[in-house]
Amino acid sequence: MNPLDLFDLRASLSQDEQLVQDSVARLVDTRVLPIIQDCFEHHRFPRELVPELAALGLLGASLEGYGCAGLNAIASGLICQELERGDSALRSFVSVQSSLVMYPIWAYGSEAQKQQYLPRMARGELIGCFGLTEPHGGSDPANMKTRARRSGGDWLISGSKMWITNGAIADTCVCWAETEEGIRGFIIDKGTPGFTASEIEHKFSLRASSTGALFFDEVRVPEAQRLPGAGGLKGPLSCLTQARYGISWGVIGAAQACLAQLIEYTGSRQLFGRPLADNQAIQVRLAEMARGITTAQMLALQLGRLKDRGALKPVQVSLAKWHNCRMALDVARDCRDMLGASGISAEYAPIRHMLNLESVITYEGTETIHQLSVGRALTGRNAF
Numbered sequence: 001m002n003p004l005d006l007f008d009l010r011a012s013l014s015q016d017e018q019l020v021q022d023s024v025a026r027l028v029d030t031r032v033l034p035i036i037q038d039c040f041e042h043h044r045f046p047r048e049l050v051p052e053l054a055a056l057g058l059l060g061a062s063l064e065g066y067g068c069a070g071l072n073a074i075a076s077g078l079i080c081q082e083l084e085r086g087d088s089a090l091r092s093f094v095s096v097q098s099s100l101v102m103y104p105i106w107a108y109g110s111e112a113q114k115q116q117y118l119p120r121m122a123r124g125e126l127i128g129c130f131g132l133t134e135p136h137g138g139s140d141p142a143n144m145k146t147r148a149r150r151s152g153g154d155w156l157i158s159g160s161k162m163w164i165t166n167g168a169i170a171d172t173c174v175c176w177a178e179t180e181e182g183i184r185g186f187i188i189d190k191g192t193p194g195f196t197a198s199e200i201e202h203k204f205s206l207r208a209s210s211t212g213a214l215f216f217d218e219v220r221v222p223e224a225q226r227l228p229g230a231g232g233l234k235g236p237l238s239c240l241t242q243a244r245y246g247i248s249w250g251v252i253g254a255a256q257a258c259l260a261q262l263i264e265y266t267g268s269r270q271l272f273g274r275p276l277a278d279n280q281a282i283q284v285r286l287a288e289m290a291r292g293i294t295t296a297q298m299l300a301l302q303l304g305r306l307k308d309r310g311a312l313k314p315v316q317v318s319l320a321k322w323h324n325c326r327m328a329l330d331v332a333r334d335c336r337d338m339l340g341a342s343g344i345s346a347e348y349a350p351i352r353h354m355l356n357l358e359s360v361i362t363y364e365g366t367e368t369i370h371q372l373s374v375g376r377a378l379t380g381r382n383a384f
């Protein structure tokens with residue numbers, strides 16, 4: 001019996017899904033785990049892995065056409081799970097590229113935009129970022145200060161975005177701005193005059209990910225760079241539903257990595273003349289983690305089935321994102337504690353996952369915001 005898969009989820013996967021899981025797991029074991037501690041310590045995004053992620057078809061994996069793999073929802077969830085077993089930074093990179101940049105271009109872009117951007121993004125030749133959050137408050141995106149106004153056949157965009165994954169390394173940005181006609185999405189390439197980006201330093205979380213701030217000072221973009229199919233806040237929110245789906249799977253991998261290390265550690269650490277794992281109090285804590293992981297796996301699997309049927313509702317994603325992030329963060333924190341002093345060392349995975357998960361539980365809607373979404377679905381009252 002696999003202690004990380006007590007309900008044998010693996011047996012319910014198709015052969016193709018198993019193949020996808022195995023190939024990403026191999027990449028993580030051979031290419032990510034050997035370097036990730038160093039990347040985290042040195043605040044470095046392992047950009048050299050991007051061609052390998054692309055070669056495996058992990059960028060835009062669930063999209064059809066334009067050089068994308070067209071995988072089903074379960075397979076794309078498994079990709080997130082395996083990547084985040086390595087580090088949340090890798091899963092964040094793939095989530096942003098796939099769900100927040102390629103997806104809106106695929107869903108709302110013109111044919112010319114799709115041809116121009118999607119194949120190159122799938123090959124990892126172009127890196128994208130998604131600019132929604134602004135410095136004054138990410139939980140309330142309707143209060144958007146970034147403005148786009150028409151100027152002849154072009155748009156002039158001014159404003160700023162904060163906490164943007166890939167922001168400083170991206171070749172292109174899907175930027176959301178308020179216009180006289182409501183919120184609209186624009187594709188803005190690096191190098192466009194007036195568009196600058198800077199790296200946010202001193203993060204204690206997601207240190208192997210690049211997070212940036214974006215500035216737009218009267219940036220002129222042609223109408224051809226506007227996403228023609230996106231109107232209103234539901235444009236960016238639909239992208240977030242895609243990405244939150246991936247997070248619900250991804251964080252399971254982080255929790256599994258922590259539990260795997262603790263099963264090994266508590267079996268070998270000798271205290272009071274016996275292995276730590278011989279104590280009931282330790283076993284109860286490990287069992288509690290397995291309960292959390294198993295519940296999260298069941299939620300993610302059902303979420304995937306709903307998504308593949310086209311029946312997924314945002315509130316279901318909210319509940320799963322909230323539940324699974326909370327579970328993973330609690331598991332990582334408890335694993336850190338059971339490692340004693342070693343738990344504060346980056347040589348053990350839990351503190352890295354724990355610190356990363358502080359971001360994951362915050363971004364793409366904080367825990368409270370998702371609780372309020374579920375509350376609204378239950379009561380019919382908006383308490384935001």
Ligand SMILES: Cc1cc2nc3c(=O)[nH]c(=O)nc-3n(C[C@H](O)[C@H](O)[C@H](O)COP(=O)(O)OP(=O)(O)OC[C@H]3O[C@@H](n4cnc5c(N)ncnc54)[C@H](O)[C@@H]3O)c2cc1C
Nearest residue numbers: 130131132133137138139163164165359363364366368384
């Ligand atoms: C590492 C990292 C990467 C990120 N990447 C991206 C990205 O690529 N693109 C992007 O657009 N954004 C990104 N974000 C931003 C992220 O989505 C926001 O941080 C998040 O939405 C929360 O916004 P905020 O930080 O402004 O917090 P705020 O919105 O200011 O919230 C502060 C606190 O108030 C609580 N709160 C808010 N409203 C209510 C309410 N009505 N009732 C009770 N409590 C409430 C929140 O739960 C939170 O605890 C990233 C963030 C991080 C940390």
